[in-house]
Structure formats: C-alpha cells, structure tokens
Amino acid sequence: MIASLNAELLKLRKRPATWILLGVVLGLTQLFGYLLPYSSWLTSDQNFQTQGLNPQAVLAGTLPGELVPTSLGGFPVFAGALALILGALATGSEYGWGTLQTALTQRPTRLAVYGGKLLALAASTLGIVLATFALNATVAGVIATVESRALDYPSAAELAKGIGSGWLILGMWAGLGAVLGFAFRGVALPIGLGVVWVLGVENLVSAVAGSLLTSLQPLRDLLPGVNAGSLVWSLAPGGGSTGEAPPGVSDAVGGGRATLALALYVAAFAAAGALLVRRRDVT
Amino acid sequence: MGEQLVQTNDLSKSFGAIRAVDKVSLSVWRGEVYGVLGPNGAGKTTTLRMLAGLVTPTAGTASVHGARPGSPTALARTGVLIEAPRFWPYLSGRDNLRVVARYAGMPDRAVGGALEAVDLAGRGGDRYAAYSLGMKQRLGVAAALLKDPELLILDEPTNGLDPAGMRDMRALLRDLGERGHTVLLSSHLLGEVQQLCDRVGVISGGRLLAESTVDDLLGQAGLLVRAEPVEKAREVLERLVGAGNVAHADGSFRLRTGPEQAGRVSRALADADVTLTELRPLERSLEEVFLEMTGTERTGR
Numbered sequence: 001m002i003a004s005l006n007a008e009l010l011k012l013r014k015r016p017a018t019w020i021l022l023g024v025v026l027g028l029t030q031l032f033g034y035l036l037p038y039s040s041w042l043t044s045d046q047n048f049q050t051q052g053l054n055p056q057a058v059l060a061g062t063l064p065g066e067l068v069p070t071s072l073g074g075f076p077v078f079a080g081a082l083a084l085i086l087g088a089l090a091t092g093s094e095y096g097w098g099t100l101q102t103a104l105t106q107r108p109t110r111l112a113v114y115g116g117k118l119l120a121l122a123a124s125t126l127g128i129v130l131a132t133f134a135l136n137a138t139v140a141g142v143i144a145t146v147e148s149r150a151l152d153y154p155s156a157a158e159l160a161k162g163i164g165s166g167w168l169i170l171g172m173w174a175g176l177g178a179v180l181g182f183a184f185r186g187v188a189l190p191i192g193l194g195v196v197w198v199l200g201v202e203n204l205v206s207a208v209a210g211s212l213l214t215s216l217q218p219l220r221d222l223l224p225g226v227n228a229g230s231l232v233w234s235l236a237p238g239g240g241s242t243g244e245a246p247p248g249v250s251d252a253v254g255g256g257r258a259t260l261a262l263a264l265y266v267a268a269f270a271a272a273g274a275l276l277v278r279r280r281d282v283t
Numbered sequence: 284m285g286e287q288l289v290q291t292n293d294l295s296k297s298f299g300a301i302r303a304v305d306k307v308s309l310s311v312w313r314g315e316v317y318g319v320l321g322p323n324g325a326g327k328t329t330t331l332r333m334l335a336g337l338v339t340p341t342a343g344t345a346s347v348h349g350a351r352p353g354s355p356t357a358l359a360r361t362g363v364l365i366e367a368p369r370f371w372p373y374l375s376g377r378d379n380l381r382v383v384a385r386y387a388g389m390p391d392r393a394v395g396g397a398l399e400a401v402d403l404a405g406r407g408g409d410r411y412a413a414y415s416l417g418m419k420q421r422l423g424v425a426a427a428l429l430k431d432p433e434l435l436i437l438d439e440p441t442n443g444l445d446p447a448g449m450r451d452m453r454a455l456l457r458d459l460g461e462r463g464h465t466v467l468l469s470s471h472l473l474g475e476v477q478q479l480c481d482r483v484g485v486i487s488g489g490r491l492l493a494e495s496t497v498d499d500l501l502g503q504a505g506l507l508v509r510a511e512p513v514e515k516a517r518e519v520l521e522r523l524v525g526a527g528n529v530a531h532a533d534g535s536f537r538l539r540t541g542p543e544q545a546g547r548v549s550r551a552l553a554d555a556d557v558t559l560t561e562l563r564p565l566e567r568s569l570e571e572v573f574l575e576m577t578g579t580e581r582t583g584r
Contacts, residue, residue, distance in 0.1 A: 003385055003386055003387070003388045004385075004386060006385040007382045007383075007385035007386045010378070010381060010382055010385060011371060011374070011382055014373065014374055014378055015371075015373055016373060097369060097370070097371060097372060098367075098369035099369045099370060099371055101335075101337055101365060101369055102368075102369045102370065102383065102426070103386055104336065104337060104353070105335050105336070105337065105358060105361075105363035105365070106358060106383060106386035106387040106430075107355050107358050107359050107386065107387045107388055107430075108355065108386060109353075109354070109355060110353075113386070279339075281332075281337065281338040281339060282332075282337040282338065283332065283337070283338065
C-alpha cells in the first residue's frame with residue numbers, strides 16, 4: 001500500500017486541479033472569513049449591511065481567538081463541495097483516462113491501489129485543512145496587529161480539535177466524491193450529483209424538516225452535511241463571537257454524535273469503494 | 284519444452300448474453316513469442332485482460348507464473364500493455380513512468396533506462412498529452428518493460444503506429460524474444476504474427492480454433508503441378524497420391540502431399556509421357572490458413 005500511496009501522492013501533487021481546488025478553498029475562506037468581515041468593520045459607520053450586527057463582534061471573528069470557528073465556517077458547505085470534487089477527480093479520472101488499468105497491472109493488489117488512493121486523499125485533505133489554518137492564523141495575526149488587539153490564539157488542544165474536525169469533514173466529503181467516482185466510472189456525473197447534494201438537497205431537506213415537515217427531523221439528522229455543520233457548531237456554539245452561524249452550520253445534533261456519524265460515513269464510503277474496486281471488471 | 288508461464292483451461296467470459304471468450308485453453312512456454320491471432324471482436328483482448336487480472340473469468344481457470352492472474356506474484360514479473368497505452372495526460376512522459384515505477388515498487392532511476400530503450404529520453408520532460416500516437420505507444424512499451432519482466436502481455440502492440448514505428452516495434456519485440464523474454468501478444472495482422480511468433484493460437488468467435496507453431500500451421504501445404512495433357516496428368520497424379528488429394532484449378536493441380544514427393548511426381552509423369560511445365564512446393568500463407576479457419580468458423584455459426 002505504501003507503493004500505491006507514493007504513486008498517488010505524486011499524481012495528486014503534480015495535478016493542477018489539486019492546487020486550483022486548494023487555492024479556491026483558501027480564497028473563499030479568506031473572502032468570507034476575513035476580507036468581507038474586516039471590510040465591513042472598517043466601513044461599519046457607513047455600511048448599512050452591517051446594521052444589527054455588533055461591529056466589535058464582526059471584528060472579533062477575524063482575530064486569532066476565533067481562528068477555529070472562522071476557519072471551519074465554510075467546511076460543511078463550500079469547502080466540503082470542493083473536497084468532494086477532489087475525491088471524484090482522484091477516482092473518476094482513472095476511468096476517464098483508462099489509467100486504472102495501468103495502476104492495476106503493476107504489482108499491488110486492487111485493494112492496495114485503492115488503499116493508497118484513500119490515504120493520498122486523506123493526506124491531501126489534511127494538507128488543505130493545515131494550509132487553511134496556517135493562512136488564517138497569519139491573516140488573523142496581521143489584523144490583530146493592525147488593530148492593536150491581543151495575539152490571543154486558541155490553545156494547542158483547541159487547535160488540534162479544530163484541525164481534526166476539519167479533516168474529518170473534508171475527508172468525509174472527499175470519500176463521498178471518491179466512491180461516486182468509482183460508482184459512475186467518470187468525473188462529470190459524480191461531481192454534478194455530489195455538488196447538487198451538498199449545496200442543494202441537504203439545505204432543502206434541512207429547511208423542510210425545520211419548518212414544514214418537522215417529522216423529517218430524524219432523517220435530516222442523519223445527513224452528512226447536517227452532521228458536518230453540527231460538528232462545527234459544537235466548536236463555536238451560537239456561531240461564535242459574531243452570533244451569526246455560517247450557512248450549513250447548525251445545532252441539529254450534538255458534537256459527539258456528529259463526530260461519530262461522520263466517522264461512520266467515512267468508513268461506509270471506504271467500504272463501498274473497496275467493494276466496487278474489488279469486484280468490478282476493468283474494461 | 285520447459286516451464287509454462289501462462290496456462291488457461293476452458294477460460295470463458297460472458298458479458299450478459301454475449302459469450303466473448305468460450306472455453307479457451309492455451310499455454311505459453313517460457314522463452315517463446317506466442318501470438319493470439321484473430322479478427323476484430325474475436326475475444327483476443329478479453330482473453331488478455333483476464334490474464335492481466337483486469338477481468339474476472341465467468342468460468343474456467345488461468346494461471347500466470349503459476350499464480351492467479353492479477354495477483355502480486357503474477358504481476359511482479361509481468362509487463363502489460365492492453366489496447367492503447369493509458370497514462371495521466373497532465374504528467375510528462377518521465378513522471379508517468381515514475382508513477383508506474385512507484386506502483387511497481389521500482390526505484391525512480393529505472394525510468395531513465397526505460398525511456399532510452401524506446402528512444403524517448405529526449406522527450407521525457409514533455410507532457411504526455413502532447414505526445415504523438417507513436418510516442419504514446421512507445422511509452423506504453425517502456426512502462427511494460429520497466430520491471431524487466433519475464434513475461435510481456437501486449438495487445439496489438441503495433442496498433443496506430445506508422446510503418447517505421449511498426450518496424451521498430453517489431454524489431455524491439457524480436458529482440459526481447461531473442462533475449463529470453465516470453466512475449467504473449469495479440470494481433471489481427473497476419474504478417475506480424477508470422478514474422479514474430481514461435482507459436483500461434485487462432486481465435487475466432489471467442490473460441491480457440493487451433494494452437495500450433497507457425498510452421499505446423501503452414502505445413503499442411505502440398506505441391507503445385509502444371510502438366511499436359513491435363514486428363515492424362517490427372518490419371519497419373521490420382522493414381523500416385525489418391526484422388527482425394529488432387530485438386531485442379533486455374534490450369535494447375537494442387538496435390539495434398541509433402542514436398543519430398545516432388546521427385547516421385549516428376550518421374551511418374553515422365554514415365555507416362557506427360558509434359559511437366561511446373562512443379563513447386565505449394566506454400567500456404569498464414570492468411571490463407573487463417574481465413575480458411577475463421578471462414579469455416581463464421582460459416583458454421
């Protein structure tokens with residue numbers, strides 16, 4: 001499996017799409033986590049859109065103390081969708097290019113090739129999480145310095161918990177993308193379906209279960225995105241210092257249950273992918 | 284004959300209602316170049332895919348290096364190139380081979396030699412997507428050779444190559460055969476198989492129709508005789524080799540008998556005052572043999 005992991009890491013590292021996705025995650029996190037809130041703080045006197053929000057709370061969200069919730073705020077939705085795309089690209093492309101047969105006719109077993117791919121995806125998603133936290137920590141430090149606020153970063157334990165939660169969330173979405181890539185033997189349909197699910201269906205079900213049909217709540221509470229959002233909520237109850245939870249972040253279920261549900265999803269996606277890889281003919 | 288590197292017993296594969304491969308039993312011995320010959324859609328590629336472990340047989344068994352096809356034991360000593368080469372288009376040729384080397388557990392330094400072996404060392408840094416068809420095919424062969432495998436499974440290795448590329452590829456395959464590599468290749472090009480292969484399995488409609496050396500397949504030839512007067516010549520020849528072994532067409536007789544009988548034929552005709560104008564061994568081309576076999580098969584279905 002180590003041989004496969006090395007091969008997969010080389011492929012992911014050299015693939016432009018990997019870096020583009022990382023750039024988009026970092027860019028969107030900066031835009032929604034720092035640039036827009038800090039701009040609104042700077043223009044709070046004239047900006048009618050910030051009416052009703054405490055400007056100090058808006059600024060606090062960009063400071064080092066809020067590093068964990070600000071970094072994870074976009075993970076249940078847009079970063080999750082991008083991780084799903086990464087997973088689908090990593091597996092579905094192998095069918096599109098026919099390269100799965102190249103990989104499977106070397107030495108490792110099918111499951112070893114598959115395992116290497118999963119480990120490489122896990123490493124990539126961890127890299128995305130670490131890059132997000134590193135960049136955000138830097139930007140938060142700059143803002144704190146400029147605004148003469150304390151460089152009051154979260155403790156190592158809080159950081160580790162945040163990074164672990166982010167990794168679990170992105171890993172789960174990447175796993176779903178990977179299994180969809182194997183299931184549909186391509187890239188377009190898995191990405192299309194996956195993104196519609198992450199950005200559309202989950203929100204729709206949550207909205208319906210929250211207002212029109214509350215009997216759907218038990219079903220809603222099983223959804224992967226809802227559990228991802230609940231895990232983020234558990235790290236910053238009430239939406240953190242701003243009091244405004246980002247889209248997809250809610251208190252539908254407790255943090256412990258959300259962590260367990262996401263772990264089970266990761267295991268289920270991994271098992272489903274293994275079944276598909278092991279049994280299917282490669283033609 | 285030595286060690287069997289590949290063996291199949293009643294190997295079969297169905298895709299739904301379609302029987303792509305039907306009870307194929309073949310064997311490939313160490314050191315030989317074995318050709319699976321058949322028309323398009325005959326089941327050649329599916330057979331090779333099963334031997335590479337990419338497709339699971341519906342029935343029958345197969346072994347490669349004495350192990351299950353697709354197992355690490357079988358793959359570790361086997362280089363595979365099925366249909367067109369399949370590589371990652373965003374990587375350079377060199378990086379593609381590095382990926383393959385990592386899968387195979389080979390060091391990166393093996394890549395340089397493989398690129399040189401197929402004359403791609405100067406273009407190794409170019410993106411694979413920018414390669415010509417011939418370069419892609421050569422890179423595919425380089426990938427198959429990376430492990431310095433004892434057995435090469437190559438499906439239509441000269442497909443898509445220009446005449447010079449085909450010549451180079453055949454020279455490479457001949458060289459591999461001479462250096463003791465075992466090569467199992469498929470082709471629908473009869474001349475290619477006749478030039479390269481020690482033994483041939485003729486496959487059509489998913490079934491193995493014959494398995495033999497090329498010489499044996501061609502060997503059931505005979506003698507071509509032109510003589511006058513024709514009727515008297517026919518009498519003599521039928522008396523000599525049997526009426527069932529004499530056919531007359533296009534002004535000449537075709538005798539189903541060995542070339543060593545040429546002297547007897549000549550003497551018998553001379554003794555009967557028949558003028559002999561042409562007497563030569565009748566060599567069938569592989570194409571004739573192949574069409575005879577597959578034509579019968581197609582007619583029979």
